[in-house]
Amino acid sequence: MADGYCVGVDLGGTNLKAGLLDDKANILSQFSVPTEVERGRDAVVGNILAAAERAITEASVERSQVRGVGIGSPGPLSHRRGLVINPANLPCMKDTPLRQIVTERTGLAATLENDANAAAWGEFWAGAGKDVSDFVMFTLGTGVGGGVVVDGQLLRGHFENGAELGHILVQPGGRKCSCGQEGCVEAYSSAYNLARRAEEMMAEGRSSTLKKLVDAGQMVMAEHVVEAAQAGDALAEQVWDEACYYLAVAIVTMQHVSNPQRVVLAGGLIAAGDFLLECVRKHAQAITWHLLNDLPEIGFATLGNDAGLIGAAGCAWEAHRTGQW
Amino acid sequence: MADGYCVGVDLGGTNLKAGLLDDKANILSQFSVPTEVERGRDAVVGNILAAAERAITEASVERSQVRGVGIGSPGPLSHRRGLVINPANLPCMKDTPLRQIVTERTGLAATLENDANAAAWGEFWAGAGKDVSDFVMFTLGTGVGGGVVVDGQLLRGHFENGAELGHILVQPGGRKCSCGQEGCVEAYSSAYNLARRAEEMMAEGRSSTLKKLVDAGQMVMAEHVVEAAQAGDALAEQVWDEACYYLAVAIVTMQHVSNPQRVVLAGGLIAAGDFLLECVRKHAQAITWHLLNDLPEIGFATLGNDAGLIGAAGCAWEAHRTGQW
Numbered sequence: 001m002a003d004g005y006c007v008g009v010d011l012g013g014t015n016l017k018a019g020l021l022d023d024k025a026n027i028l029s030q031f032s033v034p035t036e037v038e039r040g041r042d043a044v045v046g047n048i049l050a051a052a053e054r055a056i057t058e059a060s061v062e063r064s065q066v067r068g069v070g071i072g073s074p075g076p077l078s079h080r081r082g083l084v085i086n087p088a089n090l091p092c093m094k095d096t097p098l099r100q101i102v103t104e105r106t107g108l109a110a111t112l113e114n115d116a117n118a119a120a121w122g123e124f125w126a127g128a129g130k131d132v133s134d135f136v137m138f139t140l141g142t143g144v145g146g147g148v149v150v151d152g153q154l155l156r157g158h159f160e161n162g163a164e165l166g167h168i169l170v171q172p173g174g175r176k177c178s179c180g181q182e183g184c185v186e187a188y189s190s191a192y193n194l195a196r197r198a199e200e201m202m203a204e205g206r207s208s209t210l211k212k213l214v215d216a217g218q219m220v221m222a223e224h225v226v227e228a229a230q231a232g233d234a235l236a237e238q239v240w241d242e243a244c245y246y247l248a249v250a251i252v253t254m255q256h257v258s259n260p261q262r263v264v265l266a267g268g269l270i271a272a273g274d275f276l277l278e279c280v281r282k283h284a285q286a287i288t289w290h291l292l293n294d295l296p297e298i299g300f301a302t303l304g305n306d307a308g309l310i311g312a313a314g315c316a317w318e319a320h321r322t323g324q325w
Numbered sequence: 326m327a328d329g330y331c332v333g334v335d336l337g338g339t340n341l342k343a344g345l346l347d348d349k350a351n352i353l354s355q356f357s358v359p360t361e362v363e364r365g366r367d368a369v370v371g372n373i374l375a376a377a378e379r380a381i382t383e384a385s386v387e388r389s390q391v392r393g394v395g396i397g398s399p400g401p402l403s404h405r406r407g408l409v410i411n412p413a414n415l416p417c418m419k420d421t422p423l424r425q426i427v428t429e430r431t432g433l434a435a436t437l438e439n440d441a442n443a444a445a446w447g448e449f450w451a452g453a454g455k456d457v458s459d460f461v462m463f464t465l466g467t468g469v470g471g472g473v474v475v476d477g478q479l480l481r482g483h484f485e486n487g488a489e490l491g492h493i494l495v496q497p498g499g500r501k502c503s504c505g506q507e508g509c510v511e512a513y514s515s516a517y518n519l520a521r522r523a524e525e526m527m528a529e530g531r532s533s534t535l536k537k538l539v540d541a542g543q544m545v546m547a548e549h550v551v552e553a554a555q556a557g558d559a560l561a562e563q564v565w566d567e568a569c570y571y572l573a574v575a576i577v578t579m580q581h582v583s584n585p586q587r588v589v590l591a592g593g594l595i596a597a598g599d600f601l602l603e604c605v606r607k608h609a610q611a612i613t614w615h616l617l618n619d620l621p622e623i624g625f626a627t628l629g630n631d632a633g634l635i636g637a638a639g640c641a642w643e644a645h646r647t648g649q650w
Binding site: 076132133134148150151153155156157158159160161162163164165166167168169170171172177179180181182245246249252253254256257258259260261287288289290291292294296 | 401457458459473475476478480481482483484485486487488489490491492493494495496497502504505506507570571574577578579581582583584585586612613614615616617619621
């Protein structure tokens, strides 16, 4: 018999996932509905509330056994104030006190966490980090997201923008990042940016088998770069090797900062499997110090697209455990 | 009336500082004695025990009002196990269970912390960080030391080597660091290393007013570089500017990792005053993102050489408060 249940809501720009989980991370209900950003704030808030109720109803549990609701949302947001601040892909949610609204309208305790932290917490609680206490996650997608757990607690920071690991500087003065900085790990190692680098190098006149995509008017994707690198294309090999190298630089920096036992890679790029993992590990081994034997293990996240939902419910469980909603 | 007292011991390779502090960081007694490393472990341990007793006696407080002893020691060490592991400048203390020895021999609770963490905790508790909850310290001396406080707690990490901020990679593949890595911030921004860089550039044929020191068989010191840079020497200006720039790179990386409210600079190099602070701030402003307004304040530590002693006692107070010795 589980000690109750928590609702998890993973709020995205397109879809909203919700579900009910017990305290062992077993999923009793789970579904996805459109967020409907275009219909405005009231509609989005209504969809969140309806999804939370449906998650409970579909699981057929007693409402009195529900301990609370955890919501993962795009940032910037304030966990402490329960406030969605100004997410680029949810403009209608600007300055929405979502925690308070959910608490008042459902009668349940609620907690708000940024989606990257929630996903990292999901892996920490129930996935690739469940057996450690100090843990770092890099999510390699369009950008590079991050999450850091220090001694069993999410690192949020004073301004609540901590663990923005994609913006660790790995090549100061280097490639421009969408954030405005130069030389962020995101500018080299995200799925999106490594494909852009391949295009840039071809535009500068470097030859590559990827040129046929450009000539056909297609956008180069990370998976094209992976395939071409595996087939021995020199330009693709260089882009891939540098993406792995700069990720290793960021990992070694995290080794010396939060000193985790394990670093986990997540996001679309991990479809490359061992081709990614072995290259990152090789570079990390080569560039780390050997003064102390504290290079973290480097592995893959295991929850896939469910990390956000599981983590949102997990954040509610953690708030329930500590009494800090 | 203070709520009792704690002993602080700052164990160094040459001297051992000790004192008694109340819970407001008022120092009731304070002195320094030789560590006597050359006399071996039993002598060093004896000196620590005698210093702890003397700190109490000199302060003329009731022994029953003493809550415990905090010891800051060179690392690597294990705070959790209370174990000094293998400090380079205290070889006789290898594998010494110092917390247990102090507890058994004094009858007082004891806690062991690495000296860089203890100094950062001192500034956090009673110095330049006493009004914040998320705080980072860079100590610019022979090397670059670090300390990180996250939400009011020292960041230690799984391997207990966290906050080794001098080994953040700021120029991967760059200047060799004493730790074996290439491109650590320590290799550019420590007092020792920036002076070495000036010598290296002269050895490569660059001219500088510092050449007269080399010709006279003198070692270039950081203060010589500062003076020459202030007087307009181009080589010294470059070395100094790069030292400040790479420190700013490490600060911006910390902005995105632990997201502190304040970064504090300590160590011998801060004698350069505004010449240091303004240059570091200028670079940090130039390279940070402007997406969010979360660049930490950058300032100086205020406790000077007492930070280690105050912090050691402060660690004991924190252990007393939490009950976790």
